[in-house]
Amino acid sequence: MLVAFNKPYGVLSQFTPEPGSRWRTLAGFALPPQVYPIGRLDADSEGLLLLTDEAALVERLLDPKRGHPRGYFAQVERIPAADALARLADGVVIGGYKTLPCRVRRLAAAPPLPPRDPPVRYRKNVSDCWLALELTEGKNRQVRRMTAAIGHPTLRLVRMRIGRLELPALALKPGDWRKLDEAERQAAGARG
Structure with a gap:
């Protein structure tokens, strides 16, 4: 089953x-x-x-x-520049391990998700944006650690796809x- x-x-x-x-x-x-x-x-x-x-x-x-693909939406602090997204896509070092390359793109608008309970803390002076990521590996807290490694901590993370x-x-x-x-x-x- x-x-x-x-x-x-x-x-x-x-x-x-x-x-x-x-x-x-x-x-x-x-x-x-x-x-x-x-x-x-x-x-x-x-x-x-x-x-x-x-x-x-x-x-x-x-x-x-x-290399089973998994797709995520990640809401991150601030707006990552193109070079930060390129670093993320190429793989970043987290905990002495370089992640495999992944697909990543910045979304133009928030994806249609149900509200989170409790909601993500809103910060008036800190912008945020949504990324779509596809990874083929799944280490402990990997997406969160990857976005933090490029200076954009994850605020909300939703796995949208497996295979x-x-x-x-x-x-x-x-x-x-x-x-x-x-x-x-x-x-x-x-x-x-």
């Missing part, structure tokens, strides 16, 4: 709470029994999270040799989930 979940802000990508954590867990969303997340989204990130009960599928989708499976096409509100059909499994990169 392969399940798509629109993970809201403030939810850990795990079923067991961490001692003393203020974050909710996946246990609060009546997901099917025996599924577990394929990869992670941090508690302060939102969007498409896949869950499965198929161990081979987890290995296939997380294998770094396969060719897009969150808007699934029509899931934050906190909603559903089992994927065969065509959607194929789009997510799950063969058979």
